[in-house]
Amino acid sequence: MTISGQPVLRAAIVTLQGRREDNQDFAAIAEPPLRDAAARGFVAAVADGIGGARGGRVAAEVSVRGFMEAYYGLPETLGMEQLLDRCLGSVNRWVHAMGRVDPELAHMGTTFSGLIFRGRRAYLAHVGDSRIYRLRGDDPELLTLDHTLSGPGLDHVLYRAVGLDPGLRIDYSVYPLEPHDRFLLCSDGLHGSLEQEQIKAILQERATPETTAEALALRAFEQGSQDNITALVVDVIALPPAERQTLRLAIETLPLLELPKTGEMMDGYRMERLLSSGRYSALFLAADTLSQGKPVVVKFPHPRVASEREYYDAFVREAWIGARVKSPWVGEVLEQPPGRQTRLYSVMPFYPGVTLEYALVQRPRIDLEAGIDLALKLCKAVHALHRQQIVHRDIKPDNVLLEPGGGLKLLDLGIARLPAWDEDQADPVPGTPSYMAPEMFQGERGSIATDVFALGVTLYRMFAGGAYPYGEVEPFSRPRFSVPKPLTAHRPDLPAWLDAVLTRAIAADPAQRPADAVELAYELEAGLEKGGGRRSPRRRLPLYERNPLQFWKAVAALLLTLLTVAGLRLSLPSCRPAGAALHLKKTLESR
Structure with missing residues (x-):
């Protein structure tokens, strides 16, 4: 999937009827109409129908198709959260109404887990117990919460789903994308039969989305899943560059404040300790409490040192470069989800060293x-x-x-x-x-x-x-x-x-x-x-170069010894042996 200004994706879906008489799961991936291609992005969604055989399937398919049609049909001027709420809200009202008036569709409903890949972000909408996982590097993360009752034998009972009630409360979140991110959207027929480590191991193999989705579905079936099984795998191949003007508008709305104190909590980051404080900025080691305490480095500008324009330009530069340069030799700048950042700073991974x-x-x-x-x-x-x-x-x-x-x-x-x-x-x-x-x-x-x-x-x-x-x-x-x-x-x-x-x-x-x-x-x-x-010939370094202090100690000791000897010689009386004097006398007489 390639559209200018949008992420480059590769995706695949595998759905199995399993040991059921029919398949009430429905999954799809949608590309935007050509007129909206540059602005709308891609939609991927999985739904697992509940209710009667026909009703569950209808609810799942109507929810996915209706959501996608509404998303591409509503005006772009709506904020993303409002847009998702309207899309899923309208679907919920239709499913709820049909389940009350059509006997063949009585009490139908469905789970819904969807992702919109737009620009450099993924927007998540979720209700029910289907799941969305993200694999970044080798670390898988569950991005959704199951809306099921807790307690023995109740973990399959939904308290929130499309069609259960006239009103619907959805889980909504935003995630910055990175190249090579991998997402898995799946029904409970898959995650209910596989251990987390099994899902992790198959995702980490980094096979193609087609191979990975098939491997996950077949493994769940082999391990005795009694439900329908659906796996939708999306790989992020590349991202569009961040627009400079968009970055500037986002960054210049952030206030430049005094430096935080150690131990202070800010935007989900807990300041652990000050790493360094230079002329223009201060670096804090922090724990990202929204990502299981992951260590990061937060860089704050020093107020009142340079003009605000210089500071904002510096942070726009770092964000712009971070969006374009991906190298194992260049420090990364982490993009923040919309709405999280309340003041001017940048966040980097913590690199030990x-x-x-x-x-x-x-x-x-x-x-x-x-x-x-x-x-x-x-x-x-x-x-x-x-x-x-x-x-x-x-x-x-x-x-x-x-x-x-x-x-x-x-x-x-x-x-x-x-x-x-x-x-x-x-x-x-x-x-x-x-x-x-x-x-x-x-x-x-x-x-x-x-x-x-x-x-x-x-x-x-x-x-x-x-x-x-x-x-x-x-x-x-x-x-x-x-x-x-x-x-x-x-x-x-x-x-x-x-x-x-x-x-x-x-x-x-x-x-x-x-x-x-x-x-x-x-x-x-x-x-x-x-x-x-x-090469210059290698030589053994003299003591003066290897250890100057030891050299001068040795010189001082030698000088002290020489002075002592000289002093002793001067203090002795002048005398000559008798034998030497007699020899001298005979020598003179012989002449």
Whole structure:
């Protein structure tokens, strides 16, 4: 299913009569009419009829078909929650009325579980004990609540369903979509016969929707399901990019407030502890209480530090980039469901690990192979941005997270430069001075070449144990870019080819730098594979370089010993052995 401006989906339905005389389940997937294709999205729904044989089937099919027709027929100007309520409400009234006037349809009703895939979100409407599951990564989650009575032998008795009463209260929720999300809509003939672990295992196999739906239905039948069995599987293949103006309108309605306190609850996030507090923002480790306490990082702007316009622009940038760049090497920004967020902040997954800057302080020496491995991953992260014409503008060790398993994440996209993004040319050029290319001090606002320069400085510092090639640049100063200090002056154990590659990356003239991060990565890989014979000869480091303190202690002890010996010699009386004097006398007489 492919429609411009909507998610790309692949879906399949399998329904079995099972051990019943007829099949009262009904499921369908609908595409919008061509006139509404760009705005309406796709609808998927499952219904499980109750009542007499004919009545249950009629109720299920009428509910699904009627809901879809109403959704595509009502005006788009209605809010989504109001739209879903009208669609299912009208169906409920018809089913309830027909069940009261037609003897063949007496007491008919049905469950209903539906999803609307529109834009970058899924809108859920549910009543009864059919279910909707979502598999994200390897973690399945049940998104619906069964509306059945509790107690022994009562778990099959519905207290809420389409057609039971003239009025209907539906469960409504919204979920941001991600590529590779998988949804399962199913009747109780399936989930009532399979354990949760069995459903999870089959969904995790990531077979095609057709194969997965068939496997689920057949497994439920084999395990003795006495009911009809229906499985509808939807895979999200790709998402449309978020529109900049839509993001800006949504973000600019959020107030900029004081920082929260540790332990405070906000929009379902419980602030656990402060991770860091910089000049412009503060990061809190938080628990998402609406997702089983899942750890996340919430980023708040510092009030009164920069103009509100700059802050809102930064958060719009991060949201816009998060909607477009999906890379294992770039930190993700989590999209929030409509209505949840009440103030300005952004939410990211919690990535365990330390920044590259922290690692440089703790263990400043990195060997060649491990350093090249990190360098290649960082080049991939930068290329993932450049491929979308996004310039990071603040690549530095503080914004590189090293994960325990060897992974890497490039963070902080708040000052990135975006294609066709209007900037106030009067604003100062953003960035950290020590990583800014010379042309940025002349007014260049950021390019692939300036990112390559910052990447080169970052890699130089990683290998040099924290030293800067041109020295550390103070804010508001205008540095002079002469000849950078050779990397081998800090690390004589590293090969000369690495020094040459990094010297080219940090060249003052942008024309002399690698064309992009891919070219830099190629030079590093080629050097590692072919440059072994050009390495500087390895030598054992002298004590002065290995342990300066121990060296000077040894020198002081030696000097003290020499002074003591010299003092003893000066204090002894001058004398000569008698034998020596007699020998001298005879020698003189013989002459």
